[in-house]
Amino acid sequence: MPETLPAEVAAAIPAPLRHRSRGVFAGRGGAWVIGLSVLMSLLALMPIAFIIGVSVQTGWATLATLLFRPRVGELLINTVLLVAITIPLCIALGVALAWLTERSNLPGRRWWSLLSIAPLAVPAFVHSYAWVSLIPPIHGLFAGVLVSVIAYFPFLYLPIAATLRRLDPAIEDVAESMGLKPWAVFFRVVLPQLRLAVCGGALLVGLHLLAEYGLYAMIRFDTFTTAIFDQFKSTFNGPAAHMLAGVLALCCLAMLTVESAARGHARYARVGSGSAREPRIVHLKTGSTVLALTLFTVTCALSLGVPLITLGKWLIAGGANVWQMAELMPALQQTLLLGVAGALLTTCAAIPIAWLSIRSPGRLQRVLESCNYITSSLPGIVVALALVTVTVHFARPIYQTTITVLLAYLLMFLPRALVSLRAGIAQAPVELENIARSLGRSPGRALWLITLRLAAPGAAAGAALVFLAISNELTATLLLAPNGTRTLATGFWALTSEIDYAAAAPYALLMILLSLPLTGLLYHQSKRTAGR
Amino acid sequence: MNTLELHSICKSYGPQRALEDINLSVPTGSRTVIVGPSGSGKSTLLRMIAGFEFPDSGRLTLNGQTLVDPTHEVPAHQRQIGYVPQDGALFPHMTVAANIGFGLSIKGLEKRERIAQLMDSVALDANMADRWPHELSGGQQQRVALARALAQQPRLMLLDEPFSALDTGLRAAMRKLVARLLADAGVTTILVTHDQSEALSFADQLAVMREGRLVQSGHPLDLYRYPGDEQTAIFLGDAVVMPARIEAGWAHCDLGRIPVNNHRNNRCAQIMLRPEQLQLVGIVSDSVEATGCRAVVTERDFSGNTCTLTVELEPSASADQPGRSLMVRSSGLYAPPTGSAVHVSTIGHAHVLSES
Numbered sequence: 078m079p080e081t082l083p084a085e086v087a088a089a090i091p092a093p094l095r096h097r098s099r100g101v102f103a104g105r106g107g108a109w110v111i112g113l114s115v116l117m118s119l120l121a122l123m124p125i126a127f128i129i130g131v132s133v134q135t136g137w138a139t140l141a142t143l144l145f146r147p148r149v150g151e152l153l154i155n156t157v158l159l160v161a162i163t164i165p166l167c168i169a170l171g172v173a174l175a176w177l178t179e180r181s182n183l184p185g186r187r188w189w190s191l192l193s194i195a196p197l198a199v200p201a202f203v204h205s206y207a208w209v210s211l212i213p214p215i216h217g218l219f220a221g222v223l224v225s226v227i228a229y230f231p232f233l234y235l236p237i238a239a240t241l242r243r244l245d246p247a248i249e250d251v252a253e254s255m256g257l258k259p260w261a262v263f264f265r266v267v268l269p270q271l272r273l274a275v276c277g278g279a280l281l282v283g284l285h286l287l288a289e290y291g292l293y294a295m296i297r298f299d300t301f302t303t304a305i306f307d308q309f310k311s312t313f314n315g316p317a318a319h320m321l322a323g324v325l326a327l328c329c330l331a332m333l334t335v336e337s338a339a340r341g342h343a344r345y346a347r348v349g350s351g352s353a354r355e356p357r358i359v360h361l362k363t364g365s366t367v368l369a370l371t372l373f374t375v376t377c378a379l380s381l382g383v384p385l386i387t388l389g390k391w392l393i394a395g396g397a398n399v400w401q402m403a404e405l406m407p408a409l410q411q412t413l414l415l416g417v418a419g420a421l422l423t424t425c426a427a428i429p430i431a432w433l434s435i436r437s438p439g440r441l442q443r444v445l446e447s448c449n450y451i452t453s454s455l456p457g458i459v460v461a462l463a464l465v466t467v468t469v470h471f472a473r474p475i476y477q478t479t480i481t482v483l484l485a486y487l488l489m490f491l492p493r494a495l496v497s498l499r500a501g502i503a504q505a506p507v508e509l510e511n512i513a514r515s516l517g518r519s520p521g522r523a524l525w526l527i528t529l530r531l532a533a534p535g536a537a538a539g540a541a542l543v544f545l546a547i548s549n550e551l552t553a554t555l556l557l558a559p560n561g562t563r564t565l566a567t568g569f570w571a572l573t574s575e576i577d578y579a580a581a582a583p584y585a586l587l588m589i590l591l592s593l594p595l596t597g598l599l600y601h602q603s604k605r606t607a608g609r
Numbered sequence: 610m611n612t613l614e615l616h617s618i619c620k621s622y623g624p625q626r627a628l629e630d631i632n633l634s635v636p637t638g639s640r641t642v643i644v645g646p647s648g649s650g651k652s653t654l655l656r657m658i659a660g661f662e663f664p665d666s667g668r669l670t671l672n673g674q675t676l677v678d679p680t681h682e683v684p685a686h687q688r689q690i691g692y693v694p695q696d697g698a699l700f701p702h703m704t705v706a707a708n709i710g711f712g713l714s715i716k717g718l719e720k721r722e723r724i725a726q727l728m729d730s731v732a733l734d735a736n737m738a739d740r741w742p743h744e745l746s747g748g749q750q751q752r753v754a755l756a757r758a759l760a761q762q763p764r765l766m767l768l769d770e771p772f773s774a775l776d777t778g779l780r781a782a783m784r785k786l787v788a789r790l791l792a793d794a795g796v797t798t799i800l801v802t803h804d805q806s807e808a809l810s811f812a813d814q815l816a817v818m819r820e821g822r823l824v825q826s827g828h829p830l831d832l833y834r835y836p837g838d839e840q841t842a843i844f845l846g847d848a849v850v851m852p853a854r855i856e857a858g859w860a861h862c863d864l865g866r867i868p869v870n871n872h873r874n875n876r877c878a879q880i881m882l883r884p885e886q887l888q889l890v891g892i893v894s895d896s897v898e899a900t901g902c903r904a905v906v907t908e909r910d911f912s913g914n915t916c917t918l919t920v921e922l923e924p925s926a927s928a929d930q931p932g933r934s935l936m937v938r939s940s941g942l943y944a945p946p947t948g949s950a951v952h953v954s955t956i957g958h959a960h961v962l963s964e965s
Binding site for chain 1 (some may be wrong): 656659660661684685686687688689690691692694698700701702711712714756758760761
């Protein structure tokens with residue numbers, strides 16, 4: 078029907094032909110929205126431009142001597158091994174736990190489901206701190222893999238469990254009616270439908286593995302990120318750090334490419350109409366139940382027990398002395414301040430792009446959006462290095478100010494705000510905005526009175542996600558924050574660097590308490606996308 | 610006097626022509642219905658009048674004010690044109706009263722009184738003012754949407770398939786309510802629908818659209834009796850179409866000699882009759898002569914108050930192919946049974962269709 082222009086048709090129409098459909102762009106307002114989105118995306122491209130620029134400036138000869146040396150090879154092997162071992166383990170654990178909580182009659186499966194998400198409330202470097210203080214000699218690849226799996230498996234559990242809840246059980250019934258045994262049904266029908274969830278989750282874990290600094294620094298496992306950080310500390314902003322950052326960025330881009338290839342183009346949405354029935358619940362035998370409960374107990378003991386027991390131990394050992402309110406309160410205050418400012422800034426910046434992507438999806442909008450996604454997949458350290466260099470050279474007044482820190486947060490966490498905001502704006506069909514205009518409200522007023530009001534819950538969820546990401550952010554804050562800034566994360570980091578583990582414990586506890594709402598929010602959201 | 614004038618409106622989406630050269634005048638106080646199959650461009654036209662979309666070329670004036678011409682465009686919020694879409698599109702975050710009051714610029718007691726008055730006019734109970742849209746039935750939502758659009762005293766009211774989401778019984782009742790309400794308020798109305806019976810009953814001017822063109826417009830009865838071509842004829846209702854030779858105001862066809870409304874001599878053309886123009890008389894005995902031609906009932910489709918019969922005309926002596934099948938309406942209770950022999954006679958004129 079020509080009444081509503083399908084997205085594909087709209088995308089196929091060259092922009093000049095479309096300029097008169099002002100119903101979508103709302104005249105001059107539309108130009109503003111597009112202008113702001115383009116501006117945001119150009120800003121987002123800055124870290125990549127920085128890497129390319131620096132590489133060109135350095136010249137091939139220097140670049141080769143910096144890149145082709147044993148140290149880089151060693152880092153590359155470390156990073157590849159870490160990714161190659163951790164991701165499959167996370168997938169296996171995620172699928173097993175998700176299946177047990179969603180498709181079996183495991184006792185207390187709602188609680189186990191909540192406990193499987195809970196490790197996300199513990200920042201990765203706090204996990205690492207817990208293990209180091211529990212088993213001080215722990216280090217190297219084994220430790221890296223162990224702590225990574227524990228810290229990051231919920232990223233896979235969450236989407237897989239949500240997808241399992243949503244799968245249409247009729248498809249499994251049909252497969253069984255064609256003579257497949259239960260195991261065959263799982264591997265040939267259920268598992269393939271989890272592909273999107275597994276790919277998305279694995280990408281998220283992979284990007285975290287590449288970007289994380291605190292976790293690996295604490296257990297003395299060298300990855301590109303830790304090496305860049307050390308390089309930065311010793312030679313400040315030299316070409317060596319830049320080139321390592323370049324390789325790291327390439328690794329991230331390679332991972333994005335692999336993921337989008339693995340995702341494929343198959344359709345996974347339910348084809349039929351009507352709502353799906355309740356999924357089937359498999360009744361476990363006693364032996365299997367015991368095994369499953371053991372798996373959950375061990376996982377929870379490692380991922381929640383170890384951090385909580387260690388923290389408890391340090392807090393008891395430290396007693397009242399570790400609660401240095403004079404230092405703790407300003408850190409908490411600064412964290413909240415940065416978090417709130419960053420969340421507001423990021424959410425506001427996401428509005429034009431989110432609005433475009435819902436109201437006038439097309440090629441331009443897809444390009445704009447992918448710019449933001451690529452940058453946010455770059456490790457914080459790369460973004461931070463880019464911002465250091467650019468501000469030192471071109472914007473000296475904002476170098477080492479809060480503005481630069483907030484800018485880094487904006488670049489790193491924009492997609493978190495974007496995803497929630499987009500879902501929110503989708504709640505407000507364009508028809509409502511049209512009606513408001515036909516009732517005499519100008520396009521701007523209509524946007525404010527209708528769309529933004531309806532998108533408010535989505536925007537709030539997005540802002541909360543950004544806030545919590547910021548409150549646990551370590552790398553970029555360490556590099557960019559003005560002197561004297563001390564957030565909970567950097568305060569914790571400074572104390573553990575001095576091996577004052579007891580004094581660091583209150584900071585860790587506060588971070589976990591701040592993160593708990595995030596976990597609740599994620600749990601709630603995954604339930605809602607599953608339609609319960 | 611005409612309220613709304615459309616002059617050669619064109620619109621395309623890339624290579625796809627959505628509207629081609631639309632010309633239409635809507636008289637003041639009239640109820641104009643634009644009817645057409647889905648994809649005919651009727652909603653696009655309506656959205657263009659509302660100001661949600663803009664034509665590639667053409668002119669649009671309302672009460673003498675130019676809304677769109679090649680040099681300037683009046684945006685939707687300055688047009689004062691009411692719009693009620695298919696699902697009502699109530700603002701989900703506002704109560705019924707807030708929805709209705711959205712377009713009002715007055716405040717306080719005056720506003721509350723006006724809202725109460727509007728709710729009363731669309732037959733909504735006053736205690737619904739504080740309800741939320743999701744607590745209303747489909748019909749109630751539509752009435753709120755209508756009151757909301759009426760609040761700003763629009764110069765023109767646009768209704769985009771407003772009844773199609775309602776169930777059959779409610780639909781007719783809502784249609785009558787809306788027609789009476791708009792007539793009382795004296796608001797010029799344009800309704801878009803794909804339902805021909807709704808279009809015929811609501812309109813005092815009917816415009817038929819097909820593939821982005823406005824193929825015919827006029828009084829609904831005229832369009833029903835004298836459609837321009839076969840497609841329009843069939844779109845507006847069941848039709849019996851057959852070839853005939855026209856001579857001196859008479860059509861010679863399988864049904865014999867039938868008077869026609871337009872005189873075009875010595876021509877072969879298609880003629881059209883509505884099934885209700887055909888009448889069946891049961892043949893009691895062979896000896897009794899009746900007017901019309903003989904036929905046999907081959908199929909009965911009983912649907913309560915009416916019964917649609919298929920009859921096969923007796924083949925003429927010269928031809929070898931079987932006789933023509935016709936559709937005839939009969940009363941549900943007294944329709945002749947299958948296999949019975951009948952006489953088919955015609956009432957009124959046949960309409961000569963133009964070549965298409």
